[in-house]
Amino acid sequence: MAATSMPIATLTALEVLKSGGNALDAAIAAVAVLGVVEPQSTGIGGDCFCLYAPAGTGKVVAMNGSGRAPAAATPEALRSRQVSTLVNTSPHVVTVPGAISAWELLNRTHGRKPLGELLRPAIRCAEEGWPVHPRVAADWAAAAGKLRGNEASARRFMVDGEAPAVGHRFVQPELGRTLRAIAERGARAFYEGEIAADMVAALRALGGLHTEEDFARGLTQAEFVEPISIGWRGMQVFQCPPNGSGMHVLQILGILGGFDTPAQGPISAERYHRHIEAARLVYRDRDAFLADPSQADVPVAALTDPGYLAALRGLIRDDRAMRTLPPAGPGDLTRHKDTVYLCVVDQDGNACSFINSLFESFGSGILAEKSGVMLHNRGFGFRLQEGHPNCIAPNKRPLHTIIPGMVMKDGECIMPYGVMGGHFQPMGQTLFLTNHFEFGLDVQEAIDCPRLFPSPAKGVVQVERGIPTAVLDRLSRLGHEVAQIEKPHGGGQAILIDRKRGLLVGGSDPRKDGCALGF
Template identity: 70%
Template sequence: MRDFHRPGRSPARGTRGMAATSMPVATLAALDVLRAGGNALDAAIAAAAVLGVVEPHSTGIGGDCFCLYAPAGTGEVIAMNGSGKAPAAASIDWFEAEGLTALDPTSAHSVTIPGAVRAWEALANAHGRKGLDELLQPAIRLAEEGHPVHDRVATDWAAATAKLAADPDSRVRFLFDGTAPPPGFVFRQPELAATLRRIAREGSKGFYEGPVAADMVAKLRARGGLHTEEDFANATAEFVTPIRSRWKGHEIVQCPPNGSGLLVLMIAGILEGFAPAEAGPMSAERWHRHIEAARLAYRDRDAFLADPAQVEVPVARLTSPDYLSALREVIDPARAMRELPPAGLAARLPAHADTVYLCVVDGEGNACSFINSLFQSFGSGILAPGSGVMLHNRGYGFRLERGHPNCIAPGKRPLHTIIPGLLVKDGRAVMPFGVMGGHYQPMGQTTFLANLFDYGMDLQEALDAPRLFPWAGKVQVERGIPDATLDALARLGHVPERVELPLGGGQAIWIDHASGSLVGASDPRKDGCAMGF
């Protein structure tokens, strides 16, 4: 039970439905769909579309998505890979001939074919009860009529001013007298509303073919891109087999590569071999272990994670108990590793950021874990002006290094950071969950799970608790981590640095099968909320 004298909020509770998103209007849209007879998947799609309007820096139809959906009573978990592919002309030969050795996140070359709309349609057709014609109506209304900019959105928008100013069309649509809108400003997007109407009327074909696709291709080609209308027409979204690992009497379920859910299984598996830190969740002992486990997992990500349709990704080896035990053994409790051992503990094995995460559970127990993203704030910053589509920059995840598993190639998907999570027990979903924040997400998910299971926090407390993240040779630290802990981490050899903006933002819904109730939580680092009925 939380201390009601202290700031914070209690988890939300309900029985017939629960939604947790990063904006209140998206949570309400999801609940409206549930009350109108839609299931959890329908509600998630409607909420994602709304978030693409009211959190334009984080997500939109110009981005990608991944989804885990657990239909009640089936014992199944359905996984969707809605990440887009590189254009057919994007070969390493072309980049080498142009003398390019690295991708620019604001270049047209960082834009892969957006996969979200194709994924929404495939999910709705296979497992929903409503079509896109109905599910997109709340987003259409908000794009036409406008919506007040919320406080965290305004902060992130302002930080992206230079990126938006660099593209003439983005500057016109997203800046006002050269500045980002303040909190409370009512922002309208008529071009986006028209595009959403076309998708509602024609389905995903209205996005990937015809005038909308032509508008996106024309803008990308004008910026030097290799994209064609044929690339857009050939866009696919694929149902894939989820990956999973046993953990503390549960199973953690993730989407497979090219997503980074693999890292959650690795970090959780390494940490499961340690008892909870006696000094508690904010102690240097707890964080040192977690930092070192994350460093090892992210090292393997950079060596091996890629599109499994084009290269072999050794998921079974990287998540095996023997391998994770070997990683655990290289963690020294007395000091940080100065240099990490080689990826895979041997030669290569044989052949940050903006996102929205949401989850919905309906009264039947169907559970949806859903994530949709432009990657970095406002993605590439490239706006297709006629259609109002802000294009993501997921292609920035590729490498321009011939022979690397994640080297760019025609029709290839890049390494992806967005990862919906799902916890299963005895064949039933017990918690859809996720933590936004670009590269932080595997660290965020495992921090949240440890807070919940190792340190006895309730669902909301587990999201509220202060965070840190090892990145680029330092440890990014939120202000809530005690100074004494940072001093102790520094003595162990880490390099802590305070960050201005908080790390990520998450949502979760716990399904209490014994009582028949639902418990929801939403991260205070964003503007959203969890609500149930």
């Protein structure tokens, strides 16, 4: 079974499985297609993370495929260029893309099929074109201003000055040639030579600090890392470690796990209130501590310690919201968006949880035109605040929002899952997990259930349509400022492995254009 955010990607994954590929092969082929047909969300100019559970091992393998800042990226260098704040369309928020490095390493270590074969469907979609789907068209139109701001993007990603309409066949011959080069010569074709030179030239023309040497180092930047996990409701929930925000999923689950299940159900003020309060506390910790652990001390053990999470739980009252939040972290610590997710399970029981992203819609909006690579803006997660763990620095990875999830029980994978949506992801994952495993909603119902998010940036609880007015009124009386949003929170996919009945049960989010299919 495969579940992705576009039907053609799901079908691509199934074809790989039918032809003898494993779950990881299918995931790489599917995400490569998504980088062509869902270009606002993902692409080879972005980053990826992966959790992979090889059947029969009882283990979860974690991959960090996030890129690093240029060697010259320092607060001083940026200030010398009159940069006092990071802007989401600036070359200074483009880190060296890590996706291709990660795809090659994952494929070489755990795949069955050659990478070149897995890229063929994406090459075909790029060269022959693919019709624009409804959600893609809506996102494209919303990002039109960003695309018009870059000459190359305006030429290649706009049609007569406007975003392409639903059904427009969008052709990307330059991207097709780049994918062919990677298929023939591997990741080295992306990080060295003319493709890398094109990306560097596009960035430096806008004042970027990138060099071809930075990109050459990117060839080996993806790495296997030790996953982190928490025991929850008789299961183990796994995440990738920092610089990703997966540990905040574990924190929220750890806080909520000590409460009795609200009798009022999943769409109730009681349930939402506790979840909002837990998320507020956890996102406060994120902003204080999450950074690249190779260059900063990220106290994962302390922040996921049961005693600490119990103390946070004790701050949550059912009769009112917290007016102010206490300082971040345990007392003995020093203070200091758009994405695609997919999952695949193969006939042998190998399970893959895979996420790939440009961050915001169309990333930085900067297109390397000759190579057809749209560059992400993941470095927008950095700060310029010197002394902060997440301050920009040479060869440093920024705070990352994309987080694949995996649930294990008794040494076996029972669910690869993920929820897209930038900063929303820890909130989204924990809403989904509690919907299914705590409140008993089936996989699709748990994905469909209306969502909300206490946005740290906005200072309000952003709510989707579908939450009853009475529930919103009750949340307001508890002290939450709620605001209705038009665009839904993220999207998600999951595959439940029902070993007792020998079934796979998949779900795919109606907030996107995708589907779950099996055979």
